[in-house]
Amino acid sequence: MTAQAAVITPKEDPWQMALRQFNIAADQLPLKRGIRELLAYPKRELTVNFPVKMDDGSVRIFTGYRVHHSTVLGPTKGGIRYHPDVTLNEVRALAMWMTWKCATVGLPYGGAKGGVVVNPKELSREELEHLTRRYATEIGILMSPEGDIPAPDVGTNPQIMAWIMDTYSMHRGYSTPSVVTGKPLAIGGSFGRIEATGRGVTFVTREATRHLGMPLAGAKVAVQGFGNVGAVAAYLLHDQGCSIVAASDSSGGVHNPKGLDPRALVKFKEDRGSVTGFPSANRVTNEELLEVSCDILVPSALEAQITASNAGKVKARLVVEGANGPITPDGDEVLEARNVLVVPDILANAGGVIVSYFEWVQGLQQFFWTEEEVNQNLERIMVRSFGQVLRGSLDRKVSMRTAALIRAIERVADALMTRGIYP
Ligand code: GLU
DSSP states (O other): HHHHHHHHHHOHHHHHHHHHHHHHHTTTSSSOOHHHHHHSSSSEEEEEEHHHHHHHHOOOOOOEEEEEOOOOSSSSSEEEEETTTOOOHHHHHHHHHHHHHHHTTTTTTTEEEEEEOOOGGGGGGHHHHHHHHHHHHGGGGTTBBBTTTEEEETTTTTHHHHHHHHHHOOOSOOOOOOGGOOOOOOGGOOHHHHHHHHHHHHHHHHHHHHTTOOOOOEEEEEEEETTTTTTHHHHHHTTOEEEEEEETTTTTEEEEEEEEEEEHHHHHHHHHHTTTTTOEEEEOHHHHHTTSSSSSEEOOSSSBOOOOGGGGOEEEEEEESSSSBBOOOOHHHHHHTOOEEOOHHHHHTTTTHHHHHHHHHHHHOOOOOHHHHHHHHHHHHHHHHHHHHHHHHHHOOOHHHHHHHHHHHHHHHHHHHHHHHOO
């Protein structure tokens, strides 16, 4: 893995994507070569292979990762993903994006990410608990409330955070709630954390439509991914008068040009496990969903969904990245040439980590906020960050992604130079 090679051979690999995005922004900055190279490398990477006792008495070996991209601005922060396609390169990219995300919105964190190669839907609750507790133990050498604070991501949830918190606390001999965020309320979670990412998506969507002069009421929205980000964004945008014309999950999607009821869709998915089969809607594939007629597209599933081959077919004028890395750099170029505004992941989906930060601060202070306080502070940070990134984009005549990255890289580089190179 070299930072330079990535520029020469860009692939649709998330790490190659992250490096290419980084290089586009870094080219605009007067960074010294060594500093630029340092910012491109992950600081440390841990791979763990560990056994889990399965319900039938057998033992299965799983592979997991935890990558710290940067510790310059503070402790590392970032979720843990359970997905069968997790790779070290994906976790590297997600960790780097966390560094830029935290810096874009001004949080005192560096970036990290973790992942386990597993399909959590195939495990029983007991197996999932065993896997989580063993993985938490394996990465325990990197985790702490002052050093590295995990959170939920694709395939993980508040219950899994509770098991991680409990495992870490058992090893310590005392309760350490601030070692993870996204915890259930009963053990020190924050009001508003579950909805935070989707809520943040709606704030920046509103700001972007204002900028474009596009009325939010009546705007047609398509949402790829109907999990904790996409589903929440869908019903909160619906509350603001948007029409949700399409939604999908890993099994496929549903489309109705006249609009779907997102709360009924949430209920349907809870009962049936998928949005597919929802009454009075046509079935669409995940690929078709990206090309349906709509004003706003919210890709909220996985990386590299919009590429050079389908970006030309996106009908939306505005794309808001609920997911991390849903548009490849080639896809970005096509959208930019077509004048489609993209609100990048490191800004658009920062609501999750912002409220994680609130949860961490509340836990450390043992002083808890109301849901209203959480949501108001979230809105303030999202709106301010959106305005700063938009201004940077207009001033420098670059995309909002590049503007956000420039801002983030400048912040981290400034802190790095101020701290100095040790020894
Ligand atoms: N996994 C989320 C993200 O990608 C949240 C991370 C966190 O709260 O630390 O931003």
